Amino acid sequence: MSPESDSPALKRAVELSGDAGAVEGPLHGYHHETYVVPLPGVAGEAGQVRWKCREPRPGLLWFDRRCFASEEQLLRALEGRIEGIPGLIPELTETVHPGLQRFIEGSTLGALHGSGTEIPHVFFEQIVSLFEQLARVKADSLTVDRTCTPEDRPAEGDTAGFLERLVLFTERDVYQRNMRDFAGLFHDLGLDDTSFGKLREHVSGLTGRPFCLLHADLHRENFVVDEEKRLWTIDWELAMFGDPLYDLATHLYLMRYPADQERWMAKQWCEAVERVAPGSSAGWETDLPKLLAFKRAQSVFTDVIRTALSIEGAEGTPGRSVLAAAGDGLRKVLGAATEPLGIAEPTAEGVTAALGGWREERAKRP
Template sequence: MSPQSASPARLRAVEVSGDASAVEGPLRGYHHETYVVPLPGATGAADGARWKCREPRSGLLWFDRRCFVSEEQLLRALQGRITDVPDVFEVGGLPLQRFVEGRTLGSLHGAGRAVPLGFTRQIVRLFGEMAAVTARTLPVERRCSSEDRPADGDTDGFMERLVCFTEQRVYRENLPRFGSLYTALGLDGDVFGCLRKHVAGLRERPFCLLHADLHRENIIVDADRRLWTIDWELAMVGDPLYDLATHLHLMRYPAGQGPRVAEQWSRAVEAVRPGGTRGWREDLERIVGYKRAQSVFTDVVREAVSLGRDARSAGPRVGAAAARLHAVLTGAARPLGLESVPGPAEIGTALVRWGRAHPDAEGPLPGTL
């Protein structure tokens, strides 16, 4: 790649490493353009450590609220408190995360497959360690507004702010572009009233640190079978049960394993944060319902944009996207109060109609932060 064609992110990686031939990447990722570089003078250089140099991608839709100003600042604060999170090293004022050598849990045990007991024990330990970290004991600058910081234990207030973000920043701000598609799928503003009723009346639980995106691709298995937790960008302080619900929703454990992990979670969290699991059996499915509903609005956008030009006529890709959206809508029908869900053929027709009306469908997603 010539210097003229290199992206700013790659140029920064070459500048940091001092050796263009040693730069690896870009790595696969949605929010950032990321490269891996060696740093001869950095901590850990003797054991062959490499570091991630990354830049945010422009023009993206953020589907989740962000709480902390800096992921690297958070990781520094978690050293010694959370087992196996990446180190942070600074070069010329630029904070870099250590690249964890290994494979993602998802590449070893894909969605729907059982996760080995030794790994689930480490995941449960992580939940226990996070439960011990509170806002008062976490000296990290936060970017979220005062509205998005409900009083400790106000689980209803915490959930309301999440619903508000989905309604305002994911749904309403994208109505000019995706409104016709949402309407064709039966998704109007009334569904948020149903969603609020679905999650209302949660039991109070003391807040703690949440990863909020703990799934198989954010867990790295190293050569010693230790699990490293990466991508803390969506971390927040809130209801510990929300983190479990998010984890179960994203992990796609096989039948039987999810409930066992939930039971283990309850013991680990309660041991270090008394009251942190209060009413969890009654509230868990309601919060999982919110996660399913949230997925509807994000997946509709993702599927429509990812089809690009293929969205303008029926075909295999449209059919596959319609089938995926049908499954997502069916899973969220109850929390969204949907009396009926359009079939795959009807969804495919809606996608094609939308694609023809939006010839720029393959363009970048709008950013909303």
Template sequence: MVEGPLHGYHHETYVVRLPRAAAGAEQVRWKCREPRPGLLWFDRRCFASEEQLLRALAGRIEGIPDLVPELAGTATPGLQRFIEGSTLGTLYGSGGEIPFALFGQIVSLFEQLARVKANSLDVGRTCKSADRPAEGDTTGFLERLILFTERDVYQRNMHDFKVLFYGLGLDGDSFGKLRGHVSGLTARPFCLLHADLHRENFVVDAKARLWTIDWELAMFGDPLYDLATHLYLMRYPAEQERRMTEQWCDAVESVTPGSSAGWEADLPKLLAYKRAQSVFTDVIRTALSLEEGRRTADGSPLVEAGDRIRKVLDAAAEPLEIAVPAPESVTAALADWLDERLRCP
């Protein structure tokens, strides 16, 4: 009667239908998750427990998973309700337009997030107070994101990926160049951010209600960063991206004036950071996928992996100030890295 493990990078997830007495009046399915051991983390984290955060947001944010009633208010992490339905990605693939009714619910979510301020939420934090940017310090907020990518993604994995990084022209100078491209942000009042609003984290139920799942990357910070991450991950058609930006501005300004200040100049900078961040994330993940046995005798997975890496390098060439290697050079860098891994398991 247990389903799983379900597909997911960060957790091993199982779904179970509890007896009615434990599940409440309505018998529904619940999910239990355990972090996968030995994972590489590519994003900065803020909250100690996703379940604690969901508990605190109940009644303040619509369309989020609730918890098993008997466990609410205890130290037990608890079980999240499994949201029945289909993800936006399943219904409307990357690059496709989102129907008006669902689009409006995403805008409403941004408005609700803008209402949640750091001093209004009593939830355990993983970051120390000294490591949190001052209220409205958008430059300090972005610097901490860049520093995480530099220190915890690039430098921490240098031992295992040095041959590949250097073969692709990615060195420590890249981050200094990135900082130069994204400097000088406008101050904006902070609020709660989901920080991972893509099509697979939205679930549409049978009544066409939109649910938002996977809150583990949530944080307090610059509201424009949440929009930038959303636009980058959603891949809206151009006209719908323009409408989302326009309606997002109206939504957050209606809650806290100044929340969209300077967006015209700052949104391109935050999108540039997202493109640069993806280089290090995608290079590592793509390389590891090859190591896991997807390379065949004709070398085609190696070529396909090279094509994926060249695309992310090309997208981030300007903020990182890198020369994108030729396709055969990218493939050669991957092959050299694989050979080194075989020699030094």
């Protein structure tokens, strides 16, 4: 790692630490380039702590609706609101270096228990408790700058309006905004403007539920386990106020629990949110499948773009192998969303051919 790098995040990390050799990173992450640094003269209760120094990745495509203007501002507002084992929000150092978050020493839950595997009861209980704490936080009780306009916020309890805004974001900001570069690929995969009409019909008729704060990205890599087996919840950038059942649906979709543990999480979630916000689980048995269907459909549009970009420069014999693997992966994503999007069951050959055609067409552009 060299301080002469053109990376703004790395340059800032080296400047803050005063020692390029003490900088660790970049850490794995999609939205930011992140480095971990010790700060001279800044320590915690247990002695020297390290801090996260990060910058948004340049030219990044955002595929998720954002609600709050600043993750750091949200975390400051949540201090004392989400507490205990599951709500151990990393402290922010304001007096010396504003905006830095404490780096949690430990391993991600995903590193310890990979996707599709059961997670131990000690962590399962902490996640349930986190959902209970989130259900207590209401929009009128939290003073944080928000990026969405009042006109773009659904009325309290309007779960159908909340989901419509998520569908509309995917339609406008992911699908339509990227049509110039991916129109042909979308078409070859059977995706067009009618896909969203079919999706809206499939997820209609949601039951009303009281809104609360949602993390909206609770997966195994966003939980960090420390040496005392405590879970720390990180990466709150996609947090929003809305339908609590959407947070559960997103969590189940991303966590890939074994079937028995997924059913147990749904049951425990219902009991937890009802304790603090009665009505939060109303209609869950009917609505959870609809919200999971939306998550599968939403993933199609983001994964089409990301997959295409991942094979853009792959050429020759290795390129064919990369293309085949990408096609198979994208086929599975499309196959999981055939019902909500009303598309035909894809084949690996068809998806691979569509990706190959897009890559060839892309290569011809100046």
